[in-house]
Amino acid sequence: MKSIIVSIAVAAGLTFAGSSMSADMPPLAKKNGCTNCHSIDKKVVGPAWKDVAEKYEHDAGAADRLSAKIAKGGSGVWGAVPMPPQSKASEADIKELVAFILGLKK
Numbered sequence: 001m002k003s004i005i006v007s008i009a010v011a012a013g014l015t016f017a018g019s020s021m022s023a024d025m026p027p028l029a030k031k032n033g034c035t036n037c038h039s040i041d042k043k044v045v046g047p048a049w050k051d052v053a054e055k056y057e058h059d060a061g062a063a064d065r066l067s068a069k070i071a072k073g074g075s076g077v078w079g080a081v082p083m084p085p086q087s088k089a090s091e092a093d094i095k096e097l098v099a100f101i102l103g104l105k106k
């Protein structure tokens with residue numbers, strides 16, 4: 001009996017861990033419309049943000065370059081589809097989003 005209770009608890013724990021792992025986009029990403037084209041771990045129109053984090057893992061200048069690119073838009077790194085300039089996103093929001101993106105790990 002005791003083992004049944006333990007296994008139920010373990011199963012419930014795994015379910016909980018599983019759902020918290022399919023990470024949600026932060027509210028700031030929703031507010032600025034990034035979620036229309038990006039998700040954490042799947043390519044949508046733009047690359048998965050986890051892939052972005054991995055690509056720039058050892059790139060000390062990445063934060064500045066990515067911030068500039070988000071503000072001005074650009075293409076050619078992940079494919080031919082361009083990211084339009086995110087002109088509605090404030091500089092502070094972009095900085096925080098870039099920090100969030102680069103902090104993601106597989």
Ligand code: HEC
Nearest residue numbers: 032034037045046075076077078079081082083086089097
């Ligand atoms: C209309 C669709 C769209 C929206 C909205 C959008 N993106 Fe993108 N994003 C893209 C595409 C497409 C790329 C790939 C560009 C490339 O290949 O150079 C991209 C690339 C990126 C990259 C990687 C750039 C690189 O040079 O490696 C980051 C970081 C990023 N987006 C962040 C954001 C953030 C933050 C927002 C919200 C403020 C946002 N994106 C909104 C489509 C979008």
